[in-house]
Amino acid sequence: MSPSSIVTQKANPPVPHIRCLTDPALHNPEVQAPGRHKADERLQLSHRALLISESPNSSFGRKIKNFVNSLRIQVKVASKSKALPVLTNKKSARFAVVIFENYLSYLKLDNWNRQLIDKYCRDYHVGIVGFIKPPKGGKDDVIYLDGYHLTLQYKLTLEDYKLNFDSYLWRVVKPGELWEGFLPGKWTVFHSNHSTYQNLAFSKLSSRFFEFGSGETNNLKGFKFVTSIMDKGEIDGIPKILFGSDLSFWLHTVMMMDALSYLSFGKLELKLERYIQIDVDDIFVGKEGIRMKVEDVEALVETQDRVQKDVPGFQFNLGYSGGFYLSGNNEEDKGDRKLLEYRKKFRWFSHMWRHEQPHKFPTDFIESSMLMNKDFAKENDITVYGEYSVAPHHSGVYPVHEPLYRLWKEIWGVKVTSTEEYPKLMPAWQRRGFVHSGIMVLPRQTCGLFTTTIFSSDYPGGLEALDAAIQGGDTFQTILTTPISIFMTHLSNYGNDRLALYMLESIVSFIKCWTNLKLLSLPPVELGFKYFEMFPQDKEPLWTNPCEYYRHKDLWPVNKTCDGLPDFIVVGPQKTGTTALYSFLSQHPSILSNKPSPQTYEEIQFFNSHNYFRGLDWYLDFFPQREKPNRTLLFEKSANYFDSEVVPKRIATLLPRVKIIVLLMNPAKRALSWFHHMRYHNDPTALNSTFREVVTASGDAPSKLKNLRNRCLQPGLYSQHLVRWLDYFPSKQIHIVHSDELKNDPVQVMDSLQKFLNVQPHRNYAQHLRYDPKKGFYCSVMSDGQTKCLGQSKGHKYPAMDAESERYLRLYYRKHNINLSKLLASFDSELPEWLKYELKQADLLKS
Numbered sequence: 052m053s054p055s056s057i058v059t060q061k062a063n064p065p066v067p068h069i070r071c072l073t074d075p076a077l078h079n080p081e082v083q084a085p086g087r088h089k090a091d092e093r094l095q096l097s098h099r100a101l102l103i104s105e106s107p108n109s110s111f112g113r114k115i116k117n118f119v120n121s122l123r124i125q126v127k128v129a130s131k132s133k134a135l136p137v138l139t140n141k142k143s144a145r146f147a148v149v150i151f152e153n154y155l156s157y158l159k160l161d162n163w164n165r166q167l168i169d170k171y172c173r174d175y176h177v178g179i180v181g182f183i184k185p186p187k188g189g190k191d192d193v194i195y196l197d198g199y200h201l202t203l204q205y206k207l208t209l210e211d212y213k214l215n216f217d218s219y220l221w222r223v224v225k226p227g228e229l230w231e232g233f234l235p236g237k238w239t240v241f242h243s244n245h246s247t248y249q250n251l252a253f254s255k256l257s258s259r260f261f262e263f264g265s266g267e268t269n270n271l272k273g274f275k276f277v278t279s280i281m282d283k284g285e286i287d288g289i290p291k292i293l294f295g296s297d298l299s300f301w302l303h304t305v306m307m308m309d310a311l312s313y314l315s316f317g318k319l320e321l322k323l324e325r326y327i328q329i330d331v332d333d334i335f336v337g338k339e340g341i342r343m344k345v346e347d348v349e350a351l352v353e354t355q356d357r358v359q360k361d362v363p364g365f366q367f368n369l370g371y372s373g374g375f376y377l378s379g380n381n382e383e384d385k386g387d388r389k390l391l392e393y394r395k396k397f398r399w400f401s402h403m404w405r406h407e408q409p410h411k412f413p414t415d416f417i418e419s420s421m422l423m424n425k426d427f428a429k430e431n432d433i434t435v436y437g438e439y440s441v442a443p444h445h446s447g448v449y450p451v452h453e454p455l456y457r458l459w460k461e462i463w464g465v466k467v468t469s470t471e472e473y474p475k476l477m478p479a480w481q482r483r484g485f486v487h488s489g490i491m492v493l494p495r496q497t498c499g500l501f502t503t504t505i506f507s508s509d510y511p512g513g514l515e516a517l518d519a520a521i522q523g524g525d526t527f528q529t530i531l532t533t534p535i536s537i538f539m540t541h542l543s544n545y546g547n548d549r550l551a552l553y554m555l556e557s558i559v560s561f562i563k564c565w566t567n568l569k570l571l572s573l574p575p576v577e578l579g580f581k582y583f584e585m586f587p588q589d590k591e592p593l594w595t596n597p598c599e600y601y602r603h604k605d606l607w608p609v610n611k612t613c614d615g616l617p618d619f620i621v622v623g624p625q626k627t628g629t630t631a632l633y634s635f636l637s638q639h640p641s642i643l644s645n646k647p648s649p650q651t652y653e654e655i656q657f658f659n660s661h662n663y664f665r666g667l668d669w670y671l672d673f674f675p676q677r678e679k680p681n682r683t684l685l686f687e688k689s690a691n692y693f694d695s696e697v698v699p700k701r702i703a704t705l706l707p708r709v710k711i712i713v714l715l716m717n718p719a720k721r722a723l724s725w726f727h728h729m730r731y732h733n734d735p736t737a738l739n740s741t742f743r744e745v746v747t748a749s750g751d752a753p754s755k756l757k758n759l760r761n762r763c764l765q766p767g768l769y770s771q772h773l774v775r776w777l778d779y780f781p782s783k784q785i786h787i788v789h790s791d792e793l794k795n796d797p798v799q800v801m802d803s804l805q806k807f808l809n810v811q812p813h814r815n816y817a818q819h820l821r822y823d824p825k826k827g828f829y830c831s832v833m834s835d836g837q838t839k840c841l842g843q844s845k846g847h848k849y850p851a852m853d854a855e856s857e858r859y860l861r862l863y864y865r866k867h868n869i870n871l872s873k874l875l876a877s878f879d880s881e882l883p884e885w886l887k888y889e890l891k892q893a894d895l896l897k898s
């Protein structure tokens with residue numbers, strides 16, 4: 052259909068038609084089963100689920116995991132054929148619910164695992180959720196589960212669905228409705244004859260089944276088939292909730308939420324409140340023919356009034372671009388004026404004057420665009436909610452374009468925005484918020500509307516497809532699993548067939564009929580606070596590389612380079628010779644180091660400190676342009692990356708293929724060097740204490756001393772830190788340099804490093820490094836033949852370690868050194884002499 056024929060089509064907006072069968076007020080979970088979700092403090096259950104999947108790559112297993120993860124519940128996946136994970140630790144029972152992708156696999160578990168699981172479930176009152184998958188190639192369509200008083204009947208084709216109104220399981224689900232229609236896939240139904248069972252849901256044999264001649268009689272057509280059942284645990288002490296199918300049928304996701312909540316005593320549940328915000332973007336933008344007319348504006352106001360009854364506080368947020376005011380046809384211009392007449396009814400937020408994408412324009416242009424839009428509001432007496440704004444096509448929000456954030460704050464006082472792009476568009480359930488530069492960025496969701504679709508007949512798949520998304524499909528699932536949903540709609544969705552109004556009223560009704568979710572709305576800033584109160588862990592961003600994802604690359608200003616990030620990083624730890632290595636590497640003609648920082652000299656210290664929150668642009672500014680793009684390698688070294696909890700994850704997220712260089716030396720000697728480094732830099736606690744006092748500080752020693760001890764000794768727990776790096780990087784991406792070798796034979800170290808880095812040309816460091824007897828270290832040979840050594844603070848003289856500290860630290864690091872010796876095997880690294888010596892001496896001390 053050509054655009055012109057679209058706009059001449061007669062508008063006949065569809066009317067929302069969802070009505071509840073039962074009075075929505077009838078089912079009230081709090082009243083029906085008081086207190087049943089109260090967690091029992093005694094139980095000490097972790098907020099996690101254990102999923103036993105059929106195989107590591109089973110697609111249904113993945114689907115269950117993703118669904119449970121979408122509720123922000125962590126899932127540990129174990130394969131049925133592998134050993135079970137540890138179920139308890141000192142502090143708690145690790146899983147609040149056990150889920151079996153195939154319940155029959157639970158019944159067939161080998162004795163050992165079965166006893167383990169059952170004992171765990173009984174001891175901690177942990178329940179099981181199970182899905183029934185008929186055995187492959189099984190001849191029997193009916194199986195009696197011995198000892199369970201339960202018969203399973205497989206492979207049925209069913210239609211229509213209703214829930215047991217009287218079950219006390221329901222929390223999110225409101226059980227009074229009837230779902231009419233064919234149910235996807237083949238089903239297992241349950242026949243029970245024991246008081247332990249409570250039927251949860253019922254269905255009917257599908258009429259299709261009769262058409263194909265089963266020989267059954269019509270009396271089977273009623274709601275006789277139990278499709279989901281609860282076992283209260285009277286027989287074996289373990290409560291269970293079983294589903295006769297997978298999660299393809301929409302209602303099963305809601306029932307699954309209730310099952311998780313019920314069986315975990317409320318540990319695994321989301322609250323019932325669901326906040327929704329609807330932004331109407333592109334106000335005044337839009338070609339002639341797709342804009343709003345007077346009656347569309349009236350409909351907008353009327354719908355808002357109606358929705359407010361079900362969603363307290365609801366108000367449309369209108370994002371305007373004043374540059375396009377009165378740019379439609381006659382009728383539409385009247386619509387624009389009407390909208391201004393009703394301006395006080397809505398919450399207005401500013402867009403750009405003519406919808407410009409900030410990352411594509413110079414900063415002063417963006418500034419004047421914002422100012423013109425601000426003037427437009429003033430001239431037309433529009434009260435703008437300046438704390439909220441969004442950018443056209445997510446431009447500048449993520450990946451972050453710093454000028455946009457700055458101008459938003461300066462011109463509008465923006466405090467909150469939203470985007471679909473962080474960390475990336477898909478999968479939608481993984482979208483998150485973050486805070487940058489004082490602005491809260493909230494995740495935005497999609498609600499099944501397209502900017503270009505203005506008539507229901509154009510909707511892909513027809514109105515039925517939009518209905519399907521609302522009635523249990525994607526739009527419903529989004530609200531179900533997302534406590535705060537911000538939906539972006541467009542002006543075009545409110546003219547012509549007004550599909551956005553249809554969608555909104557329909558979804559509100561559907562949620563009201565089928566769930567106990569409480570729909571609410573708040574102004575954007577309050578919503579932002581609410582979001583980060585719910586998910587404080589989201590505040591810190593996790594920067595990704597804009598050039599690694601096509602959508603982000605499109606939003607990355609063209610003048611920003613895609614090859615400005617480091618190829619390798621020297622991560623420390625401190626005092627292991629990192630400065631010498633940095634200086635040797637920088638001499639290589641194809642290796643460029645970062646530019647110095649005024650605060651931290653040769654180190655950038657981005658990933659481990661508050662610098663990380665300055666953003667990617669700040670980091671990128673430290674790297675010079677590559678001289679020969681395909682040959683030059685960029686690197687940085689920051690010696691306190693090694694032992695930081697957060698750094699490996701942050702580096703791996705931004706630079707998944709970066710090479711990592713770690714230096715290791717005797718941790719006791721490293722501690723001594725660090726102590727003297729602190730004295731050299733006039734640390735008062737170090738100056739007023741002996742090394743022995745520092746390393747042995749414990750119990751009632753002054754907290755400053757204990758703090759110093761921690762900072763002194765903790766980086767030397769090498770194995771513990773290396774394991775964390777190995778969580779994020781394969782061992783072949785990590786190169787270990789032994790500090791003693793760097794000190795005594797740097798030429799050899801540089802040879803093997805060059806191979807690891809695959810850098811060309813190969814530099815013969817024998818010609819460029821020479822031992823300087825005065826300094827006592829290797830130094831660089833300058834063009835005039837003189838040596839240039841590192842400054843005074845590196846390689847300075849201090850007393851040797853006292854015997855008591857040596858003994859103390861030998862035992863202190865013993866366990867970690869043993870672990871390190873095992874770990875080094877995965878790096879193909881020989882055990883350094885110090886490690887062999889230390890382990891031997893420690894053994895002697897022990898014996």
Ligand SMILES: Nc1ncnc2c1ncn2[C@@H]1O[C@H](COP(=O)(O)OS(=O)(=O)O)[C@@H](OP(=O)(O)O)[C@H]1O
Nearest residue numbers: 625626627628629630631690724828829845846847
């Ligand atoms: N060639 C060369 N020149 C000078 N110093 C050398 C060299 N090779 C290794 N070392 C050892 O490096 C130790 C300092 O380590 P770092 O540079 O990692 O220290 S820092 O973390 O950056 O402060 C420093 O430790 P101290 O001797 O305790 O000062 C040196 O032992």
